[in-house]
Amino acid sequence: MTTIAADQPSVATALAGLPRVVDLLAARAEEHDRDATFPYQGIEAVHEAGLLTLTVAQRYGGAGGTLADTVRVLAQLGRGDASVAVVTAFTLLQHAEQARVANWPPAGYRRLLTESRRGPALVNTLRAEPGSQSGEPPATVARRDGDGWLLSGRKTYCAGAEALAWMAVTARTDEPVPRVGTFLVRGESEGIEIDPTWDQLGLRASASHDVVLDAVRVPVELALGLTGPKSGASSTVAQVSGAVPPGELTRAWHDLALSAVAVGVARSAQDWLVRFLKQRTPANLTEPLGSLPRYRCALGEIEAQLIGAEELVGGLAPRVDRADPEAVARTGPAHLLATRAAVSAVQQAVSLTGNPGLSRRHPLERYLRDVLSSRVHFAPDEAVLDRAGRAALERGTRA
Known part of the structure; x- marks a missing residue:
């Protein structure tokens, strides 16, 4: 497995750099809020300080940041720019989940780590859909096509939408008995359109726009945890946490x-x-x-x-x-x-x-x-x- 940069800062080093990052975020937060522009410079600063990959597991060459470390970092980032903090949070949550259960296929996560060496590689899970109710299967549909899937649908409230390197999209298959799972989609994939719908009262710089998927191709190995309506958790997921699912x-x-x-x-x-x-x-x-x-x-x-x-x-x-x-x-x-x-x-x-x-x-x-x-x-x-x-x-x- 490819690791992130060899000079990835430790948790202590990353935390030591927090005050400087917070000051930088605060200096430009008003500008981004006023213009509703995405804070690329702020995300870059978070990345350079080693905070964007804080929760990458040590076995992948990361700092192995805990939830206790994460809440400390995000509380400070929230003091500087809430939009940057929210976008950062979703990427940290993805790496933390991978550290716990390793649900990304090795090749896909290797690619994410490689991108994280080069610059900010934002990730988010896209679940919400316009008009959807809790407990309903997703309206986004995956149709099998040869050696992959074609994904179509609309996701809403997608924090960082315009800058995501990867999207973990929940969808159901169009099979006679539909299965539901998560499909890992490159942010630059053909068939993805960012619909700039985010015009909220606050968090205006978070670019939490709608993402429209039109027959976006996803390799079969990047479809995760496909389960039927009566299936339990995937047996391939390692429950490393004892009694807690x-x-x-x-x-x-x-x-x-x-x-x-x-x-x-x-x-x-x-x-x-x-x-x-x-x-x-x-x-x-x-x-x-x-x-x-x-x-x-x-x-x-x-x-x-x-x-x-x-x-x-x-x-x-x-x-x-x-x-x-x-x-x-x-x-x-x-x-x-x-x-x-x-x-x-x-x-x-x-x-x-x-x-x-x-x-x-x-x-x-x-x-x-x-x-x-x-x-x-x-x-x-x-x-x-x-x-x-x-x-x-x-x-x-x-x-």
Whole structure:
């Protein structure tokens, strides 16, 4: 198996370079947000620091970053530019899943690692479809054609769409008894069109456009995990995590990684608020707003919420790394609580600052838009709460 560059930085070295990368991202975040342009320079900086391949397994020559490392990195990147952090997150999640279950065929992953030596090689899983409901089979169809498959359909909310080196596309086959699986597609493949539909309130630089596939050819060896409607997990997938199914670990990584981004955004909002409260002295006062108990208590409320969110995400991450079943089961509610705390913190910061907080001259309104828009990457609250409620009922039945 080809490895990534021999000089791939260690986790410690990559983390040491984080502050410089965050500063660079923050310097251009407003520009990319205003123009809705993809932050290629920011992604390049993340790559050069070794952060984009942080979770490549050591057996492939990578740093072998853990989920605990990942949430730390993404929280910091979220402080600089939430769009860059989100796009980075999905690539880190792909490498982490490969480290756990090795579901990519050796030749395909070798090619990805080779591309990662040359420059940023972004990857994302494309699942969402316009109008699709949870639990429904994908509308995207794979039709067998000779020694490969022809893939046709439309995927939506595809973060980094215009810059993806690889797309892991979920689709169903057109066989008499359809199977569902993941098809690895090169971003430059013939038949792919990027439809620039992403015009959201926030995360405007994430290029989360629709991807339209029109008879895109996929070699047969790049069709992964094809299973029928009543099949369980593929027997070829190594369940290296003991009692925790690989799919549950994948979900847990997603929950905590994206939560970390939202909390990082909220921390930037708090940083701006602190500067504002230290500097703002209204005409009817002789001291800055930060000297007033009301504002200090409000700031303390924000601090308490963010401490809780950070402790929740940061505390669960190393337990998920150990494949603790209880921790894995808690990451759904954890992401719900953490993102709610992040949204509430930024909303309170805006409320405290009044008109300045809503002015596009300042970044606080962008932080609010970004943290609100981060919800697009999570399961609906109702689905998370229903799952948690079912688990509670099952525990009560066993008691």
